[in-house]
Amino acid sequence: MRIVETGPDGALFAAWCEVWAAAQRADRPGERPRPAREHVALGRRLTTPGGAQRGTHRAAVDGGRVVGALRVLLPVRDNTSVAYLDVAVHPGARRRGTGTALLTEGLRLAAAAGRTTAVAEVDEPGPGTAGRAFARTAGWTCDLQETRRDLLLPADEERLAALEAAAAAASAGYEVVTWRDRTPDALLEDRALLSRRMSTDAPTGDVPVDEEVWDGARVREMEALVLDRGRTVLSAGALHQGRLVAFTDLHVPLEQPERANQSGTLVLREHRGHRLGARIKAAVVRELAATMPQVRRISTYNADSNRPMVVVNEALGFRPAGGLSTWSTRISP
Ligand SMILES: CC(C)(COP(=O)(O)OP(=O)(O)OC[C@H]1O[C@@H](n2cnc3c(N)ncnc32)[C@H](O)[C@@H]1OP(=O)(O)O)[C@@H](O)C(=O)NCCC(=O)NCCS
Structure with a gap:
């Protein structure tokens, strides 16, 4: 498995978006996943200088297939010690260390950008989500619990x-x-x-x-x-x-x-x-x-x-x- 950089207009980005869609379909089968357009627009905004946030994307590629997706989002006008990380792994490729590898890469990129704190969100349709177990295993702390209504x-x-x-x-x-x-x-x-x-x-x-x-x-x-x-x-x-x-x-x-x-x-x-x-x-x-x-x-x-x-x-x-x-x-x- 390799981790490679991809931009919102890069050749891998459609597959990068599909990882998110597949993860969302698995977690919330009753809901249509977010369209790729959402990720592309955010990605372009993050990679265009001058905005309130900048950011970068990585794809985990295994056997020629994109199996994992990472987005690093860096606030520019405030919270300049913080990096927001989004990590997803395709449901068919989990529990093989891909999520951990992407998280490690995200923390490395955040540190290289001078950030000292990383923040991530986990969607929890019900109890016992993979995201919660994963964050716990990685040694992160749960700082906020919200209920969706x-x-x-x-x-x-x-x-x-x-x-x-x-x-x-x-x-x-x-x-x-x-x-x-x-x-x-x-x-x-x-x-x-x-x-x-x-x-x-x-x-x-x-x-x-x-x-x-x-x-x-x-x-x-x-x-x-x-x-x-x-x-x-x-x-x-x-x-x-x-x-x-x-x-x-x-x-x-x-x-x-x-x-x-x-x-x-x-x-x-x-x-x-x-x-x-x-x-x-x-x-x-x-x-x-x-x-x-x-x-x-x-x-x-x-x-x-x-x-x-x-x-x-x-x-x-x-x-x-x-x-x-x-x-x-x-x-x-
Ligand atoms: C969370 C997610 C990224 C994990 O990806 P992954 O490639 O399966 O993660 P890893 O293989 O590196 O897992 C590392 C450890 O986390 C824990 N873990 C991960 N998924 C788990 C699960 N479903 N149940 C229990 N523990 C789990 C385990 O301790 C695992 O180590 P092990 O397999 O040796 O027991 C993936 O499930 C996913 O995309 N979920 C939806 C998006 C999400 O919640 N992202 C988290 C943002 S922090």
């Missing part, structure tokens, strides 16, 4: 209407706005602040990451990447005296619109306690029903400690559907 659509009308009425009554003085794909110019800097706060205020357990640095240009960079990945984003926010003080984003993959992902929701600390979280989430569910009725399900991930967000989601009708854990290790030079 799904809302099946169409949402229950009575439940939604009751939540909207209660949330509107508790948040007089705030106006709800919605937009799609591009944050209105007038709200751009406020949206950047919300992303910055998201990186510190959403519970991250013991994951060794610091506050992210966001400005309007980085919001535009993120919006462009999401469009390149083939997604459309429906957003709702709350305005207070003309300023955006809360947001929620829903990503819908256009090639597979049956399943949307809630990517982030935040109410600025000084505006909490008015049920704005429930109000904007209900607004974006309404917007989705009106503009993309083909979406059958919304998935969202919350730290088990994030009671305020979990309460809102359960009131909307979201139900547990597996988990996601985040792991880290120190990198010795």
Whole structure:
């Protein structure tokens, strides 16, 4: 088995993407895996200078076949001591040391880039996943446990209407706005602040990451990447005296619109306690029903400690559907 570099436009990249698709099909047989376009767009962004993150990819090749995939993602504007590693091995080629070899290569690349901490996520549809056993064996620490919850659509009308009425009554003085794909110019800097706060205020357990640095240009960079990945984003926010003080984003993959992902929701600390979280989430569910009725399900991930967000989601009708854990290790030079 050899480990070779591959770029998003390289000859091996389609097979690299197929490793991820095969791993996802094995882990969550009921769901279509992420299309290759997602990996290609992210890969191009990571290998084009000037962005908020850079990165590199490696393929494990055995007998002429790509059997394993590694992506190393390096933040540039903040968290410059951290490397994010994504490792997958084709289900037909596991337990032969390929995952370990890719992980070792990822840590070597991270160290060479001056990083001292590595972070990785493990999708956990149920108990006893290979990813958890693998991370444990490698000596990594589990820093955060999140539960995925799904809302099946169409949402229950009575439940939604009751939540909207209660949330509107508790948040007089705030106006709800919605937009799609591009944050209105007038709200751009406020949206950047919300992303910055998201990186510190959403519970991250013991994951060794610091506050992210966001400005309007980085919001535009993120919006462009999401469009390149083939997604459309429906957003709702709350305005207070003309300023955006809360947001929620829903990503819908256009090639597979049956399943949307809630990517982030935040109410600025000084505006909490008015049920704005429930109000904007209900607004974006309404917007989705009106503009993309083909979406059958919304998935969202919350730290088990994030009671305020979990309460809102359960009131909307979201139900547990597996988990996601985040792991880290120190990198010795
Ligand atoms: C996790 C994954 C990358 C492991 O790949 P792999 O090539 O099978 O890993 P290795 O052969 O190097 O396994 C190393 C050790 O991890 C442990 N391990 C790996 N898979 C395991 C499983 N299914 N059950 C129990 N232990 C397991 C074992 O201790 C194994 O050593 P052993 O085979 O000598 O007992 C692979 O299962 C995968 O792609 N899973 C989906 C994606 C994912 O979860 N990635 C993890 C990100 S950290």
